[in-house]
Amino acid sequence: MRDLSAGTRGDLLRGVATGAAAAGGVAVALLGMPRPATSAPAPSAQQDREILQLALLLERVQAGFYAEALARLPLRGELRQFARVVHGHEQAHVAAIEAALRGAAGPAPALDLAQATADLDSFRATAAALEDLVVGAYNGQATNLTPATLSEVARIASVESRHAGWARAIAGELPAPDAVDPLPDEQEVRDQLDALGLLKGSP
Amino acid sequence: MTPLDRLLPFDRDGALAETFTRLQLLRGTAAVLGGAAVGAALAAGSASAASAAGDIAILDYALTLEELQAAFYSEAEHAGALDGALARQATVVGAHERAHVVALRRVLGGHASARPAFDFRGVTERPEQFRETAVAFEDLAVAVYKHEAPRIASREYLAAAIAIHSVEARHAAWIRRLAGILPAAHAFDEPLARARAMELVSSTGFIVARARTEGRSAPRFTG
Numbered sequence: 001m002r003d004l005s006a007g008t009r010g011d012l013l014r015g016v017a018t019g020a021a022a023a024g025g026v027a028v029a030l031l032g033m034p035r036p037a038t039s040a041p042a043p044s045a046q047q048d049r050e051i052l053q054l055a056l057l058l059e060r061v062q063a064g065f066y067a068e069a070l071a072r073l074p075l076r077g078e079l080r081q082f083a084r085v086v087h088g089h090e091q092a093h094v095a096a097i098e099a100a101l102r103g104a105a106g107p108a109p110a111l112d113l114a115q116a117t118a119d120l121d122s123f124r125a126t127a128a129a130l131e132d133l134v135v136g137a138y139n140g141q142a143t144n145l146t147p148a149t150l151s152e153v154a155r156i157a158s159v160e161s162r163h164a165g166w167a168r169a170i171a172g173e174l175p176a177p178d179a180v181d182p183l184p185d186e187q188e189v190r191d192q193l194d195a196l197g198l199l200k201g202s203p
Numbered sequence: 204m205t206p207l208d209r210l211l212p213f214d215r216d217g218a219l220a221e222t223f224t225r226l227q228l229l230r231g232t233a234a235v236l237g238g239a240a241v242g243a244a245l246a247a248g249s250a251s252a253a254s255a256a257g258d259i260a261i262l263d264y265a266l267t268l269e270e271l272q273a274a275f276y277s278e279a280e281h282a283g284a285l286d287g288a289l290a291r292q293a294t295v296v297g298a299h300e301r302a303h304v305v306a307l308r309r310v311l312g313g314h315a316s317a318r319p320a321f322d323f324r325g326v327t328e329r330p331e332q333f334r335e336t337a338v339a340f341e342d343l344a345v346a347v348y349k350h351e352a353p354r355i356a357s358r359e360y361l362a363a364a365i366a367i368h369s370v371e372a373r374h375a376a377w378i379r380r381l382a383g384i385l386p387a388a389h390a391f392d393e394p395l396a397r398a399r400a401m402e403l404v405s406s407t408g409f410i411v412a413r414a415r416t417e418g419r420s421a422p423r424f425t426g
Contacts, residue, residue, distance in 0.1 A: 040358075085385060092390035135369050142365040147353040154349045154368070155391040161369035162387035165376030169386075174295060176373035179302035180366040 043146040049101065051141045054186060055153065056097045058134050060108050061198050063090040065130060068113040069123050079120065082127075082170060086163050093156050100152070110200035128171040129196060131164035136182055137189040254356030259314050261351045262360060264397060265367075266307040268347060270318055271410060272340050273300040279327035288381055289330060292337075296374050303367055310360070319410045334382045341375035343400060350394035 041047060066087035069075065075083050098105045116126040138157035142150055165175035184192070194202045276297030279285055285293055308315050326332040348368035355361040376386035404410065 085387065089387060089390040096391075139365050139369055142352070143358045143361050151353045151394070154352060154365075155393065157365075158345050158349060158368060158372035158392040159387055159390060161372030162376040162392075164369075165373035166380060166386040168373075169377060169380055175377035175380075176295065176299060176370050179299040179370060180306075180363070181369040181373075183362055183366055 040144060043144055043149075045146065047144055048146055048149040049104065051145060051153075052097055052101055052149075053106065054137060054141070054189070055156075056094065056101065056105060057109060058137055058189075058193070059090055059093040059097060061111065061193070062130060062134065063087065063094050064108075064111045065113055065116060065126065065198060066090060068111075069117045069127075072117050073120060073123055075120075075123075079124070079170060082166060083123075086127075086166075089159055089163070093159075096152075096156070111198055112200045112202070113198060116196070116198055124167070124171045126196065126198075128164070128167040128173060129192075130198070131160060131167045133189065133192045133196070134160045135164050136184045136192070137186075139181055140183045140185055140189065142183075258355055258357050258360050259311065261355055261364075262307055262311055263314065263316050265348065265351065265364070266304065266311065266315055267319065267410075268344055268400075268404070269300055269303040269307060271321065271404065272344065273297065273304050274321040275323060275327060275336070275340065275409075276300055278321075278323055279333055282328045284328040285330055285333060289334065292377055292381060293333075296337075296341075296377070299370060299374070306363065310363070320412060321409055322411045323409055334378065337378045338375070338382050338384070339403075341371055341378055343395065343403065344371040345375050345392060346395035347397075347400050349392060350396055350400075 066083050070080075070083050070087060115122060117123055135157070138153060138160060142154070142157070145153060161181070168177075169175045193199065196202075276293050279293045280290075280297055323336075326336050345368065348364055348371060352361060352364045352368060355364055372392070379386045379388075
């Protein structure tokens with residue numbers, strides 16, 4: 001049964017996808033016309049930690065989302081395999097980032113997953129949008145990381161991209177919609193996360 | 204067996220590998236010379252000559268792998284032996300790889316190496332082999348960009364490499380799913396150093412000095 005809120009969610013998801021596609025143009029222009037270094041702050045250990053906090057938030061949201069889906073939804077076949085495999089990866093990412101932050105990880109966020117795991121369609125659509133969002137978060141922060149931290153984070157980032165391709169294929173979308181992925185900044189990522197409505201208290 | 208080992212079954216011609224190694228040595232020299240020229244041009248700027256030369260070498264190396272992929276998918280599309288989901292993958296991914304080639308060439312300008320000649324030995328006309336090779340190419344590209352990205356000095360070039368890196372990972376997931384293997388097999392992807400990557404590529408014999416014109420003899424390098 002589909003209700004009004006499910007329709008609204010679909011619109012939101014499409015909006016997120018459209019925004020991501022528009023941002024992709026920035027990277028294309030950048031490939032063709034390299035510009036001098038931007039005014040963004042130079043990478044530092046402190047900045048690495050701030051970026052890892054954002055990564056940890058997103059990994060925790062993902063781990064919670066897949067755990068809830070596995071507990072709650074009658075997942076079968078490839079969809080079940082996808083949820084189980086990806087859930088395991090997100091748990092491993094959470095553990096790795098918590099270890100890197102050495103006790104400065106902070107409390108886990110309160111999640112509101114009722115809508116996202118209400119039915120199989122919601123799960124598929126949310127998984128695809130969430131994975132794309134996380135890919136964008138890692139991509140957008142890459143130039144703000146020190147090379148040593150980037151080396152570690154990139155090992156996670158491409159796995160998220162694989163998840164995104166897989167989730168999109170399952171949802172009937174093109175796994176790779178563009179030749180280059182968008183590079184959203186932190187505010188865009190947080191706005192996209194709010195739009196998905198997975199955090200308690202988000203609009 | 205790691206996905207990268209899937210390239211190894213195609214290693215059927217040691218002579219081609221040897222030719223390829225010579226080709227790489229010569230091209231490596233050209234890249235260093237090209238980098239030195241860039242360094243001189245930027246001497247008055249903020250970028251150091253060393254980092255500019257390093258970036259040029261990395262982007263030129265990436266260009267070689269993108270050329271390899273672009274040629275592979277273009278040939279598969281042209282051959283017309285694929286259908287359904289596999290044909291769609293080849294068409295969409297081929298367009299992406301060609302876009303990467305165009306972008307890298309635009310950035311490199313006169314420092315870009317000449318396009319190598321390729322000989323895929325009929326792999327692009329056999330769907331099973333096409334699929335297996337595509338899996339290897341895409342996993343290889345992910346591992347290569349992951350290794351090179353933190354070594355890029357320019358933030359602009361790093362941003363471009365990162366935006367491509369994740370697309371190659373999407374491609375990898377896509378073709379692995381079509382091949383019936385896990386799109387994301389591990390929680391962490393591993394980088395691959397250049398020497399090992401080039402060893403794998405040369406083992407295929409897919410890159411030749413020029414188009415094969417006669418028999419099975421090793422092509423001569425003339426460029």
